[in-house]
Amino acid sequence: MTTAPERTASARLLGLLARDLPPDRLSTDPAVLAAHATDRSGSRPDGEALAVVHARRTEDVTVALRHAHALRVPVVPRGAGTGLSGGATASEGSLVLDLSGMDRILELDADDQLAVVEPGVITADLDRAAGAHGLRYAPDPASAALSTIGGNIATNAGGLRCAKYGVTRDSVLGLEAVLADGTVVRTGRRTVKGVTGYDLTALLTGSEGTLAVITSATLRLRPVPVATATLTAYFASFEQAAEASYAITRAGVEPALAELVDGPVLHAIDPALRERGAALLVVQCDGAGAAAEAAAVARLMAPLATTVQTTEDPAEAEALLAARRLALPALERLGRPLIEDIAVPRSRLAEAVREIRAISARHDVPVFTLAHAADGNLHPIVVVDPSLDRLPEAAWEAAGEIFALALRLGGTLTGEHGVGLLKRQWVAEELGPAAHALQRRLKEVFDPRGILNPGKCL
Amino acid sequence: MTTAPERTASARLLGLLARDLPPDRLSTDPAVLAAHATDRSGSRPDGEALAVVHARRTEDVTVALRHAHALRVPVVPRGAGTGLSGGATASEGSLVLDLSGMDRILELDADDQLAVVEPGVITADLDRAAGAHGLRYAPDPASAALSTIGGNIATNAGGLRCAKYGVTRDSVLGLEAVLADGTVVRTGRRTVKGVTGYDLTALLTGSEGTLAVITSATLRLRPVPVATATLTAYFASFEQAAEASYAITRAGVEPALAELVDGPVLHAIDPALRERGAALLVVQCDGAGAAAEAAAVARLMAPLATTVQTTEDPAEAEALLAARRLALPALERLGRPLIEDIAVPRSRLAEAVREIRAISARHDVPVFTLAHAADGNLHPIVVVDPSLDRLPEAAWEAAGEIFALALRLGGTLTGEHGVGLLKRQWVAEELGPAAHALQRRLKEVFDPRGILNPGKCL
Numbered sequence: 001m002t003t004a005p006e007r008t009a010s011a012r013l014l015g016l017l018a019r020d021l022p023p024d025r026l027s028t029d030p031a032v033l034a035a036h037a038t039d040r041s042g043s044r045p046d047g048e049a050l051a052v053v054h055a056r057r058t059e060d061v062t063v064a065l066r067h068a069h070a071l072r073v074p075v076v077p078r079g080a081g082t083g084l085s086g087g088a089t090a091s092e093g094s095l096v097l098d099l100s101g102m103d104r105i106l107e108l109d110a111d112d113q114l115a116v117v118e119p120g121v122i123t124a125d126l127d128r129a130a131g132a133h134g135l136r137y138a139p140d141p142a143s144a145a146l147s148t149i150g151g152n153i154a155t156n157a158g159g160l161r162c163a164k165y166g167v168t169r170d171s172v173l174g175l176e177a178v179l180a181d182g183t184v185v186r187t188g189r190r191t192v193k194g195v196t197g198y199d200l201t202a203l204l205t206g207s208e209g210t211l212a213v214i215t216s217a218t219l220r221l222r223p224v225p226v227a228t229a230t231l232t233a234y235f236a237s238f239e240q241a242a243e244a245s246y247a248i249t250r251a252g253v254e255p256a257l258a259e260l261v262d263g264p265v266l267h268a269i270d271p272a273l274r275e276r277g278a279a280l281l282v283v284q285c286d287g288a289g290a291a292a293e294a295a296a297v298a299r300l301m302a303p304l305a306t307t308v309q310t311t312e313d314p315a316e317a318e319a320l321l322a323a324r325r326l327a328l329p330a331l332e333r334l335g336r337p338l339i340e341d342i343a344v345p346r347s348r349l350a351e352a353v354r355e356i357r358a359i360s361a362r363h364d365v366p367v368f369t370l371a372h373a374a375d376g377n378l379h380p381i382v383v384v385d386p387s388l389d390r391l392p393e394a395a396w397e398a399a400g401e402i403f404a405l406a407l408r409l410g411g412t413l414t415g416e417h418g419v420g421l422l423k424r425q426w427v428a429e430e431l432g433p434a435a436h437a438l439q440r441r442l443k444e445v446f447d448p449r450g451i452l453n454p455g456k457c458l
Numbered sequence: 459m460t461t462a463p464e465r466t467a468s469a470r471l472l473g474l475l476a477r478d479l480p481p482d483r484l485s486t487d488p489a490v491l492a493a494h495a496t497d498r499s500g501s502r503p504d505g506e507a508l509a510v511v512h513a514r515r516t517e518d519v520t521v522a523l524r525h526a527h528a529l530r531v532p533v534v535p536r537g538a539g540t541g542l543s544g545g546a547t548a549s550e551g552s553l554v555l556d557l558s559g560m561d562r563i564l565e566l567d568a569d570d571q572l573a574v575v576e577p578g579v580i581t582a583d584l585d586r587a588a589g590a591h592g593l594r595y596a597p598d599p600a601s602a603a604l605s606t607i608g609g610n611i612a613t614n615a616g617g618l619r620c621a622k623y624g625v626t627r628d629s630v631l632g633l634e635a636v637l638a639d640g641t642v643v644r645t646g647r648r649t650v651k652g653v654t655g656y657d658l659t660a661l662l663t664g665s666e667g668t669l670a671v672i673t674s675a676t677l678r679l680r681p682v683p684v685a686t687a688t689l690t691a692y693f694a695s696f697e698q699a700a701e702a703s704y705a706i707t708r709a710g711v712e713p714a715l716a717e718l719v720d721g722p723v724l725h726a727i728d729p730a731l732r733e734r735g736a737a738l739l740v741v742q743c744d745g746a747g748a749a750a751e752a753a754a755v756a757r758l759m760a761p762l763a764t765t766v767q768t769t770e771d772p773a774e775a776e777a778l779l780a781a782r783r784l785a786l787p788a789l790e791r792l793g794r795p796l797i798e799d800i801a802v803p804r805s806r807l808a809e810a811v812r813e814i815r816a817i818s819a820r821h822d823v824p825v826f827t828l829a830h831a832a833d834g835n836l837h838p839i840v841v842v843d844p845s846l847d848r849l850p851e852a853a854w855e856a857a858g859e860i861f862a863l864a865l866r867l868g869g870t871l872t873g874e875h876g877v878g879l880l881k882r883q884w885v886a887e888e889l890g891p892a893a894h895a896l897q898r899r900l901k902e903v904f905d906p907r908g909i910l911n912p913g914k915c916l
Contacts, residue, residue, distance in 0.1 A: 111805035113707065134710055156653045167651060169660070170628065185892040191801040192833045193625060194870035195614045195664045196877055196888045197916065198897050202627070202660030206653045223710025249571065252592055252681025253746075288711075288754075289746025296746075343649040347569035375650045412652035419654055430654050434643040438903070439656050445899045458655065 009071040010050050010093060016067040017053065017095075025060055027052045036096045039083035042336060042391075043421050047092025049076070054098050058176065058184065058215040061097065065213065065451075066182030068095050074454050075180075077209040079120060079151030082143040084339050085420025087155065087208045087456050097213060099150050105129055106216065113221045114173060114190060119150025119214045126219070135221040138165035141416070142328065150214050156206030158416030160257040160324075163374035164286070167416065169205040171220045177204055177212035180447035190218055203442075208418050208457040211446040225256070225286035229294030230317035233305035234277025238262050238369075240304050241279035242350035245373035247300045248283065249346060253293050256286040259324045260371040262353065265381075268330040268368065269323055277306050281373065282324050284317065327370055335383040337368075338391070340399060342406035343415030346376040355405050356380050363398040377415035400426075419457050427458060467529040468508050468551060474525040475511065475553075483518055485510045494554045497541035500794060500849075501879050505550025507534070512556045516634065516642065516673040519555065523671065523909075524640030526553050532912050533638075535667040537578060537609030540601040542797050543878025545613065545666045545914050555671060557608050563587055564674065571679045572631060572648060577608025577672045584677070593679040596623035599874070600786065608672050614664030616874030618715040618782075621832035622744070625874065627663040629678045635662055635670035638905035648676055661900075666876050666915040669904040683714070683744035687752030688775035691763035692735025696720050696827075698762050699737035700808035703831035705758045706741065707804060711751050714744040717782045718829040720811065723839075726788040726826065727781055735764050739831065740782050742775065785828055793841040795826075796849070798857060800864035801873030804834040813863050814838050821856040835873035858884075877915050885916060 007015075017026050027033075028051045036052045037045045050073065053064045068075045077097045078088040090096045102118035105126060109115070110133035117126055123144040127137040140159035141147060147157070153175070158167045165171075174188025188194070188201035204211055235241040241260055248255060259282045267274035281301070285293035294310055301308045311317055331337040344352045353369055356378070360367035368381040380402055382395045403413050403426045413423045413430055428436045439458055446452070465473075475484050485491075486509045494510045495503045508531065511522045526533045535555045536546040548554045560576035563584060567573070568591035575584055581602040585595040598617035599605060605615070611633070616625045623629075632646025646652070646659035662669055693699040699718055706713060717740045725732035739759070743751035752768050759766045769775055789795040802810045811827055814836070818825040826839040838860055840853045861871050861884045871881045871888055886894045897916055904910070 109803075109805075111704065111708070112803040114803075156657075158651055162651065166628070167653075169657070170624070179892075179896070183892050185896055186890055187893060189801075189870050190803050190868045191835075191870055191873070192804065193616055193620065193801045193830075193835050193873040195625075195874060196871050196881075196885055197893070198665055198669070198900060199614075199627070199657075199660045199663065200893060200896065202657045205657065207656055211656070223712065226710065246569065250569070252684065254681065285746075287745065287747050288743075288750040289748070292746040343647075343651045345567075345570040345572075345648050346650065347567075372651075377649075377651050410648045412647050412649055413654050415649065415651040416653060423654075427654055432644055434637075434641050435645060435655070435658060438637070438641075438643055438658065441903045442656060442900065445896070445903055 009073055013067055013071050013073050013095065014051060017051070017064060020063045021053065021060055025054050025056065027054065036078060036098055037090045039081045039086060039088040041084050041086040041420060041422055042338060043086035043089045045090050049090040049094050049096050052096040052098050054101050056101050058178065061178045061213050061215050062182040062184060064095065064097055065178055065180060068451055069181045069449060072449050072451060074451050076453055077213045079148030080146050082147040083151060083155060083420060084417045085414065085422045087418050087420035089421055091455065100148060102215065108133065110135060112190065115219045115221055117149055117217055117219060119148060119217065121149045123147055123149055123152055130221045131224065134224055136224050137171065137219060138222050139168045139171055149217055153205050153214055153217055154207065154209050155418035156416065158372065158377065160259060160372065163258055163372060164254055164256040165222065169202055172201055172205050172217055173220055174218040175201050175204055175214055176216040177214045179212050180449065180452050188218065208420065209453040210443060210457045211452065225290065226288055227290040227312065228284060228286045228314065228317060229290040229310060229312045230284045230320050231294050231297055231308065231310040232320045233281045233301040233308045235279045235281065235305050236277060238279040238353050239350045241281045242353065244281055244301050244304045245349065246347060248297055249374065251296060251300055253296055255283045255297065255374060257284045258374040260373045261324055261327060262369040264366065265327050265368045265370060266323065268334055269326045273323055280323055282321055331368055331381055331383055336386040338382045338384060338395065340380045340402055341414045341417040342402060342411055343375060343377040344406060344409040344411035346374065348409045349373060349376060352378055352405065352409055356402060359398050359401045363394040365394050365398040367398065375415065376411065421456060467531055471525055471529045471531050471553065472509060475509070475522065478521045479511065479518055483512050483514065485512065494536060494556055495548045497539045497544060497546040499542050499544040499878060499880055500796060501544030501547045503548050507548040507552050507554050510554040510556050512559050514559050516636065519636045519671050519673050520640040520642060522553065522555055523636055523638060526909055527639045527907060530907050530909060532909050534911055535671045537606030538604050540605040541609060541613060541878060542875045543872065543880045545876050545878035547879055549913065558606060560673065566591065568593060570648065573677045573679055575607055575675055575677060577606060577675065579607045581605055581607055581610055588679045589682065592682055594682050595629065595677060596680050597626045597629055607675055611663050611672055611675055612665065612667050613876035614874065616830065616835065618717060618830065621716055621830060622712055622714040623680065627660055630659055630663050630675055631678055632676040633659055633662055633672055634674035635672045637670050638907060638910050646676065664876070666878065667911040668901060668915045669910065683748065684746055685748040685770065686742060686744045686772065686775060687748040687768060687770045688742045688778050689752050689755055689766065689768040690778045691739045691759040691766045693737045693739065693763050694735060696737040696811050697808045699739045700811065702739055702759050702762045703807065704805060706755055707832065709754060709758055711754055713741045713755065713832060715742045716832040718831045719782055719785060720827040722824065723785050723789070723826045723828060724781070726792055727784045731781055738781060740779055789826055789839055789841055794844040796840045796842060796853065798838045798860055799872045799875040800860060800869055801833060801835040802864060802867040802869035804832065806867045807831060807834060810836055810863065810867055814860060817856050817859045821852040823852050823856045825856065833873065834869065879914060
């Protein structure tokens with residue numbers, strides 16, 4: 001009889017997971033590891049992950065976390081990997097916890113307008129399921145057809161419709177989540193209102209997998225609006241389009257979405273669109289007052305725009321929205337788009353874009369800009385040569401100046417994509433030392449050994 | 459020369475406060491102490507407080523907390539004292555921190571639709587100031603004419619309009635707050651969206667003064683709706699009125715408010731109203747589609763109601779809402795109203811009221827019920843003899859059964875008033891042991907010595 005060789009924490013973890021998880025849940029196949037190593041941010045992992053746990057139920061998550069916690073092995077939770085800030089990038093030796101297989105809609109209650117879902121449910125699938133009851137899931141990140149509810153909650157994802165319906169947090173009523181040590185907690189409730197205890201639901205929403213792993217969510221659904229009216233307006237300059245968006249706000253109209261597209265993006269989609277104007281504003285109003293609101297918006301646009309076009313027909317509305325929806329694919333044809341995500345007070349949009357243009361010129365880095373105008377949320381997009389192994393220094397510097405600009409204008413580094421890996425170095429500046437220190441202490445309450453998505457978010 | 463006598467923490471605190479605060483900030487006058495000892499819940503303090511600090515600026519709060527923390531003296535923050543759950547009840551020997559004097563609106567930015575205010579600003583005053591710019595502060599707790607923004611944030615106050623515009627949390631963009639040890643932190647931002655770091659703003663909102671003392675708030679304002687339409691309907695039974703409210707939800711109409719008043723309340727207001735029906739439903743729709751929505755609601759009501767009346771005239775609307783607004787004063791004429799605040803999933807309203815009626819009969823305790831129907835938030839009100847020194851046992855038992863009912867129906871102990879002192883004993887049951895323990899650990903991060911409003915909330 002020989003004594004067992006001293007085994008590393010990694011090896012021991014693999015042994016325990018193999019013992020305690022159903023057989024199909026654990027993978028160490030290098031191809032599987034590679035497929036679960038990063039997100040759509042372009043960030044590269046610093047080495048190979050240890051293994052992937054394909055969770056199918058809450059117990060898989062508790063088993064994985066309990067053992068990883070005991071052995072102090074980092075865990076990187078992930079949904080569909082559509083994040084844009086490196087939040088799901090797997091660090092060397094980490095255990096990847098893939099939640100995309102927990103994809104059941106557990107309940108859809110039309111009377112109480114809520115759904116209970118597992119974290120791997122694709123956002124658009126939930127919206128479709130709700131549609132069968134005349135309801136919808138309001139948050140609509142651009143990735144909705146691919147991204148998961150769990151990932152949306154982890155980043156507090158936004159989207160086009162949050163102009164009127166709020167961000168993901170505003171649709172999350174309650175959560176089931178697993179703490180670092182495997183403890184299952186339930187937060188929130190099934191009611192619209194409720195103030196018993198601290199708002200852990202909001203605290204977990206947007207915490208980027210650093211506080212707990214979400215295993216189920218109770219989500220608010222809303223009625224599909226009875227009517228929708230959509231309007232596009234082209235402008236001679238981005239500043240005029242921004243002015244038009246301020247005019248909408250000032251007039252007290254709350255559109256369901258208000259999307260700004262700048263000239264370079266229009267040109268990338270189709271040079272013919274660029275000839276129609278130097279900026280496009282797409283506005284959608286919905287509800288019983290949709291037509292009246294759209295008419296009010298059209299009146300406000302008329303003196304500022306070069307052309308204004310309105311429709312209440314859904315198919316035609318889709319055509320009007322098409323330019324906005326085609327923006328990213330068009331930029332992807334030009335290279336690898338790095339999508340920034342700053343937000344500024346709404347009245348500073350024009351100023352922000354003017355400054356971004358100056359930053360672009362100073363560093364000779366082309367910047368393309370989309371904006372959720374009603375939220376002051378800008379996506380300046382730097383497109384880089386996809387063959388480059390790493391981001392050119394100039395692009396990195398331009399990004400840094402864009403972040404500094406956001407803070408200078410009273411804004412934020414990230415409106416809806418999250419901090420992830422990519423924006424970590426600016427976080428302390430935005431939060432300030434006292435709040436930053438407080439957040440780190442909160443993290444320790446949830447995850448005293450720092451195993452949950454280390455190096456992300458804070 | 460004699461050695462100074464050993465001084466108690468209380469005496470030392472008074473000395474330090476007298477030394478470090480401006481002269482008009484500290485009071486130990488028994489009449490002042492008595493006037494700052496409790497709220498409108500009817501809960502009685504367990505002894506006399508040590509002193510009241512009348513804060514006028516953030517520095518007063520930091521001075522008070524720094525010394526109280528060092529000396530481990532409990533601090534009870536308060537605004538206008540309009541709370542209904544004992545959250546501002548001063549415990550024996552505690553330092554009362556009165557924030558009602560920090561009452562400046564620091565900024566009102568119409569372009570960005572936000573205000574920065576001190577915590578002592580009266581909620582209705584902010585709403586009025588916003589009105590000068592065509593804006594309003596959406597949350598409208600019944601106490602709005604008296605209560606402060608700080609108190610509203612501490613309890614995450616609701617109100618009538620949260621049916622459409624959400625609770626206080628949905629209007630708080632950012633906070634300045636002072637931790638137990640006197641550290642000032644800033645949370646959130648001036649932008650509508652933003653996901654950098656954890657959502658401390660939401661965590662502090664509703665924390666009932668147990669995590670930090672709020673010294674300033676950045677609040678979202680919203681346009682005053684272009685139109686409003688109001689409708690009242692009387693029903694032969696509360697169940698039919700509840701059914702009518704479900705019908706509104708099912709039809710996808712989102713009213714700005716939907717208030718249910720039961721027969722006993724109608725009778726208390728005016729026996730003639732009770733003759734019109736056994737329940738009243740008041741619905742208000744607003745925005746460009748107000749008239750169309752109200753017409754849709756009226757059509758839904760027609761087959762269920764005994765009478766339906768609609769108006770788009772604001773003065774007439776006020777008259778229609780009057781019965782709802784008169785409910786509390788009417789009940790105060792009958793005795794001391796103890797206002798409960800459970801919330802249930804919206805579709806369980808009728809069931810909740812049926813059960814409440816049974817509880818009322820079983821304990822021979824009259825219960826009067828108001829409800830924010832669109833939120834499933836019920837206010838069962840027990841009216842007790844004001845000459846009684848303490849709550850009759852039967853009333854206490856009935857309240858306990860009402861809480862148990864709320865939890866059994868998948869609801870919550872408190873929709874908008876907070877836990878305070880009165881509902882503490884049921885909190886652990888609602889939260890469950892894991893979440894409760896986690897919340898206690900979070901409390902320790904903010905307030906390691908447990909000086910902030912001890913015994914409240916958790």
